[in-house]
Structure formats: C-alpha cells, structure tokens
Amino acid sequence: MLEGELSRAAASAVPDSGIGTVLISARSLAEYRAMFALSDAALRRRLLDCPGGAASLTAEVNAAGGDATACDPVYAHTSADELAAHAHADTDRGNRYIRAHPEQYRWSFFTDPDDHYRRRRAALTRFTADRQAHPERYVPGELPRLPFTDNAFDLVLSSHLLFSYADRLDLAFHRDGIGELMRVTRDELRIFPLVAMGAVSYPYLDQLLAQLADHGITTQVADVDYEFQAGGNQMLICTHRLD
Numbered sequence: 001m002l003e004g005e006l007s008r009a010a011a012s013a014v015p016d017s018g019i020g021t022v023l024i025s026a027r028s029l030a031e032y033r034a035m036f037a038l039s040d041a042a043l044r045r046r047l048l049d050c051p052g053g054a055a056s057l058t059a060e061v062n063a064a065g066g067d068a069t070a071c072d073p074v075y076a077h078t079s080a081d082e083l084a085a086h087a088h089a090d091t092d093r094g095n096r097y098i099r100a101h102p103e104q105y106r107w108s109f110f111t112d113p114d115d116h117y118r119r120r121r122a123a124l125t126r127f128t129a130d131r132q133a134h135p136e137r138y139v140p141g142e143l144p145r146l147p148f149t150d151n152a153f154d155l156v157l158s159s160h161l162l163f164s165y166a167d168r169l170d171l172a173f174h175r176d177g178i179g180e181l182m183r184v185t186r187d188e189l190r191i192f193p194l195v196a197m198g199a200v201s202y203p204y205l206d207q208l209l210a211q212l213a214d215h216g217i218t219t220q221v222a223d224v225d226y227e228f229q230a231g232g233n234q235m236l237i238c239t240h241r242l243d
C-alpha cells in the first residue's frame with residue numbers, strides 16, 4: 001500500500017531484502033516485552049505503539065488495566081476484517097520468508113517456524129478482536145507526522161519499521177521519524193531492532209545518532225535478551241536532552 005509513498009530519496013547501501021512490501025505483522029506483548037526489555041512498571045505508563053500493525057500489545061496492555069494506543073497508516077482505510085485478512089496473508093508471507101532464509105534467524109524466542117506462525121496468528125486474533133471492540137485505540141497516522149499533541153505519551157515503542165526497512169527508507173526519514181516520535185513522548189522512545197530485514201547492520205547509525213544529538217535527542221544503544229533476526233539483539237533508547 002504505502003510502498004510508493006515511502007521515502008526512496010537517497011540511494012541506500014542496504015540491499016533489497018526481497019521481502020516485498022512492508023509487512024503488517026502481529027507481535028504479542030510477550031515479544032514486545034522481550035524486544036524492549038519492558039518491566040511491569042514500564043507497562044503502566046501511557047504507551048504508544050507506532051507502528052502498531054496487527055500487534056496485540058495494545059489489546060493486552062489495556063486488558064491488564066494499562067493505557068496503550070496503537071498508530072499505523074493501515075488503520076485509515078481498512079475495516080478490522082479487511083486488516084485481519086491482509087495481516088493474515090502477511091503472516092504467511094513473513095513465515096515463508098524465514099523458512100526460505102534460515103541463516104538469518106535464531107531460535108531462542110520461537111522454537112521453530114511452526115511456533116513462530118502459531119504465535120503470530122494468536123497475536124493477530126487478539127488484535128482483531130480488540131480493534132473491533134475498541135476502534136478508538138487504533139489511530140491512523142503515518143510517520144513522519146503523527147496526529148498527537150506534544151508529550152501525549154510517556155513511552156513510545158517503535159518496532160520493525162525504522163531500521164528494518166532501511167533498504168527503502170533513507171536517513172532523512174529515520175531522523176524525521178524519530179524526531180516526530182520524540183515530540184509525542186514525554187520521557188522516552190525505544191526502537192527495535194537496529195538491523196534491517198536480511199539481518200544487515202544499519203550503515204548510517206553513527207550519522208543518525210549525530211543528527212539526533214544536534215536536535216537535542218540523547219541516544220543509547222542497549223542490549224536486550226531477545227534475538228530472532230541474527231544480530232538483532234539491541235534497541236535504541238532515545239530521551240530528551242536536559243539542557
């Protein structure tokens with residue numbers, strides 16, 4: 001859908017992963033907890049999941065009494081059923097990709113491709129039910145501009161768009177996207193992973209972090225106890241610099 005709109009301004013040193021259009025994927029709260037090293041206290045903060053895709057973080061956090069909102073461009077034009085069908089097809093596509101590229105994956109969180117498929121489908125089912133019951137939690141929006149006021153959230157989580165699709169999203173998109181995610185968080189932004197699809201390191205990280213520092217954003221690369229894509233075991237933590 002958005003493929004034509006995604007920024008391709010600068011030629012990228014990141015090779016085409018072969019995945020095709022950006023996947024609408026469905027990760028669970030358990031996967032988010034591991035990817036972002038989320039504590040119970042962190043989950044009690046005002047959370048934004050952007051891009052939310054078909055992930056069940058928002059459903060699961062709110063069901064437990066928390067306060068989470070998801071934001072993604074796909075919420076703009078698709079009913080819950082249409083999105084479920086699309087995300088179902090993308091769960092199949094993602095699963096075919098990992099079976100075709102076993103050298104790019106590690107099996108510590110998931111036990112094998114069948115387990116990956118089952119758990120992603122379970123998250124999708126949970127997402128679909130919650131979006132039907134609580135459509136207000138699923139806000140259409142597209143980086144690098146989001147429909148939220150400054151500091152609307154305490155903690156913003158951003159998984160598997162930035163860095164992951166660096167074969168088509170340039171450095172300027174990463175800088176502007178992170179700047180926007182920081183605008184809407186009072187405290188902190190966490191981004192995971194720092195490798196692109198294809199398990200390729202992001203080659204512009206030093207440049208990006210320098211540009212973010214120029215914009216008053218402090219960054220820290222932190223190891224996490226989760227690795228599915230080979231080398232994908234780090235997150236980027238961004239905070240506002242206190243002058």
Ligand SMILES: C[S@@+](CC[C@H](N)C(=O)[O-])C[C@H]1O[C@@H](n2cnc3c(N)ncnc32)[C@H](O)[C@@H]1O
Pocket residue numbers: 002022023024025026027050051052053054055071072073074141142143144158159160161
């Ligand atoms: C691989 S999914 C990640 C979803 C979720 N975070 C997860 O980990 O399961 C990538 C998502 O990015 C969304 N997306 C694509 N372009 C975007 C943009 N410019 N701003 C925000 N989200 C975007 C897609 O619609 C898709 O749902």
